[in-house]
Amino acid sequence: MAAGTIKKISKIGLGTWQFGSERWGYGEEYAQRTAHAIVRRALELGVTLFDTAEIYGFGRSERILGRALAETRDSVFVATKMFPVVPGALAVKHRAMASANRLGVPKLDLYQVHWPHPLLRDDAIMRGMRSLQRAGLVGEVGVSNYSLKRWRAAENALGSRILSNQVAYSLLDRSPERDLLPFAESHRHVVIAFSPLAQGLLAGSYHRAGRPMNPARANSPLFGQENLERTAGLVAALHEVAGAHSATPAQIALAWVIQRPAVAAIPGASSVEQLESNVAAAEIELADDEYQALHAASARFLPALASDTYPRRNLAALKHSVRCGRLVAKTVWRDYKLKHFTERYQE
């Protein structure tokens, strides 16, 4: 996509939260072999955008991704995220260096703030980001789960472009259309769409009698009985459009997301086949009437979830921050164990 970056960003990237994460429950075979095969196949198919975060699998996702990319690390666009527990410039530097070490890269192509700090502004973080850019450890700066107002304020604090905002965007969550997409489209910025398949719900594999059992999804309201019933009509509309393209509902859901020019999507994959299918979705062109039919179906069946996913200055945002703070602490502890007890402690 045309975003003026030195390295190319593919419209379909690969999300790697699943790698080494116990919450997704894909197991050791997945972490040790399948994840590697998924990355290698993605590279063969021309994927250049790879997204991870320090807290995914407590650093394990970054390690798995770095090992799988191997010598191709320099030619792809590697994006990772830091969680602003201590939002000082020095802390940002330490977190960035730890991520670069786990990934085995000399430079983070895109370094994103995972969630806005619920109490503090972004000035100190952006001071840290600016020095990292000057030192050459960070290429582009990004944010995630930011409102437009906060994205722009962070950009002012940085004093230059914050390339991207990574937010949930799919037929089940179209809130970025309100202001993030128009802003990105008119200012040569990028919206990185996470959960573009609504964590697999839009693939049509889950229903009342067959809900996902892994912790990442089992207790999510997205996969609750009521939501699965409400979204059945949308999944049926995806099936109908898919039929006309000899495609799958998941491919149509992805083609719909990336139709917007400023959007790159980063679907996760539990198998090489899913990855191949997701990459092939970039070739599908939806006709106007199909696009409109999906819009209408999505508007009719929007799930009964809170519509505003941006954390506000409230208890929920604070709780989320504390929980993720614990994940960062576990990530640091795991690094320490790997460094000092490598003989007894292997991943």
Ligand SMILES: NC(=O)c1ccc[n+]([C@@H]2O[C@H](COP(=O)([O-])OP(=O)(O)OC[C@H]3O[C@@H](n4cnc5c(N)ncnc54)[C@H](OP(=O)(O)O)[C@@H]3O)[C@@H](O)[C@H]2O)c1
């Ligand atoms: N910034 C943030 O706060 C944030 C939050 C969430 C995610 N993310 C990023 O976004 C990435 C993607 O989001 P996500 O993993 O939440 O959701 P997603 O990409 O919408 O869903 C991924 C899941 O959908 C299923 N799937 C994928 N391709 C499929 C296909 N072709 N056919 C059928 N099922 C398919 C797989 O699960 P099953 O096969 O098990 O059904 C897969 O694990 C993450 O890996 C992460 O990098 C960022």
